[in-house]
Amino acid sequence: MADDKTSATSPSGAEDTKTDHHLQTKHTESVSAPQDAAQLAEEARHASSKEQDMTLWSALKLYPKAVGWSMLLSSTLIMEGYDLALLGSLYASPVFNKKFGEYDPVKEKYAVSAAWQSGLSNGARAGEIFGLILAGWAADRYGYKMTTVGSLVLMILFIFVLFFAPNVKVLVVGEVLCGMPWGAFQSVTPAYASEVAPVVLRPYLTTFINMCWVIGQFFAAAVNKGSVGRTDDWAYRIPFGVQWVWPIPILAGVLFAPESPWWYVRHGDKAAAKKSLLRLTSRNQPDFDPDETIAMIEHTNELEKSMSEGVTFRDCFKGVDLRRTEIVVGIWLVQTLGGQNLMGYFAYFLTQAGMDASNSFSLSMGQYALGIVGTAGSWFLMSKLGRRTIHFSGLCVQCLLLITVGSLSFGPTNDYVWAIGAMLIVFTFVYDFTVGPVTYCLISELSSTRLKAKTIVLARAAYNASNIFVNVMTNYQLSSTAWGWGAKSAYFWAGTCLVSAVWAFFRVPEPKGRTYAELDVLFERGVSARKFASTKIDPYAHAIGGAGVKRVSTERQETESFHG
Secondary structure, eight states, X not given: OHHHHHHHHHHHHHHHHHHHHHHHHHHHHHHHHHHHHHHHHHHHHHHHHHHHHOOHHHHXXXXXXXXXXXXXXXXXXXXXXXXXXXXXXXXXXXHHHHHHSEEETTTTEEEOOHHHHHHHHHHHHHHHXXXXXXXXXXXXXXXXXXXXXXXXHHHHHHHHHHHTOOSHHHHHHHXXXXXXXXXXXXXXXXXXXXXXXXXXXXXXXXXXXXXXXXXXXXXXXXXXXXXXXXXXXXXXHHHHHGGGGTHHHHHHHHTTOOOOHHHHXXXXXXXXXXXXXXXXXXXXXXXXXXXXXXHHHHHHHHHHHHHOOOOSGGGGGSHHHHHHHHHHHHHHHHHHHTTTHHHHTHHHHHHHTTOOHHHHHHHHHHHHHHHHHHHHHHHHHHHHSOHHHHXXXXXXXXXXXXXXXXXXXXXXXXXXXXXXXXXXXXXXXXXXXXXXXXXXXXXXXXXXXXXXXXXXXXXXXXXHHHHHHHHHHHHXXXXXXXXXXXXXXXXXXXXXXXXXXXXXXXXXOOOTTOOHHHHHHHHHTTOOGGGTTTOOOOGGGEEEETTEEEESOHHHHHTOOOOO
């Protein structure tokens, strides 16, 4: 009987023990998950604190490789700056106009019509829009590095179309094709630059992109200056052929570049993210803990996932990301509406105002050289002032300069064209000192990290679409075969610049010194643009767990200072 009783109760006792073990395991998991999340938040807090306290010199010592790789990828934009400035300059070349233009009996010279000028300029923009959309998908799937490699290969092939174009129609096709890799470079470079370096280096690496643009424009003016005196086809073939100088050496370097650690974290590969981070930093830095930095990236990624799970283009227009998308798109639209398009047509603008081609190219070189100096000066300015202040002030000064240029067009003698040229050079310096470089900083910081590539794609596509309108307007305003406004067209762009300044004052927030997690919380709470700088928040007062955002410390949350 005893044996029977034992055998009868044994199965139920084993079942009870099994059930107790399951409940205990479940309880342990429920306790450990928040504990793991709390540990992640604490490690992220440490990394964030170290990053925000980091000086420029210490950041350069820790991240010299990140600076080098970022500058290499950003140098791809030299090609776009070169070609877009090249086209505007070639319209002042007699040989180019004779090859691709029509005879103007009124002025007794050849000229590319305003319609074909718009087709050439807008062909590149249309190609860029397609390239941006393709790059937005490719960057998320294959990474920034491989997207850049593929785009460079295409760039090398498509330059052949420009170089051997027999007529203006084929030239338009070449511009469309070249626009595709340019569009990819536009989206990849600011995203990569903003993710591979700490907060203190972010503004320098993102604004370096603008310097690459200006360097490309400077070389375009220099090459045109050297070839404008030729009387054969090489007067325009040499400028097109110079484009092969950039992609081959850049491609050779990019093949060895590390991928962004943020990209690996978004794809759930912590080991690869840490390996990439170590390739971006220097060894033997005692205060640097790569695991804490990865924890900060993880925490930010999970925080954004808790706010918005999706990573599609549609998610850019949902919830809090709608405001971020609107701001980033608006910041780039301001670049087209602030009168900056006149810089690309500088040489053509001056020849239409009465200056000879050689002098116009000489002034163009001075214009872009001063632009390089201005971009370097913006680095000093951003260390002292906020991005918002620089952006708004730059737009206001640009508006005043455009009004001055328009007023000078009423000068009684031809000497006033030199004054107009001087004002446009000052305009270039102001733009490259303020609005131009700070734009790349703002758009890379104000978009969420999970939607960064797609937000930049949407913004840059809107920029290129608006450029189609801007290029048509500018070509018709300046062309002798169309409206022939000349320097008076500056009045029109002064008006659009004023509208841009008003929008920027009310909508552009201040991201200076903020980590991505802090910016996420500020947007989540709906803080107004004018109060971003003064609002105090602690994004690491919450742990991110399976159930969403969990409070780590009630005391810390209660004492948090928030000025909304």
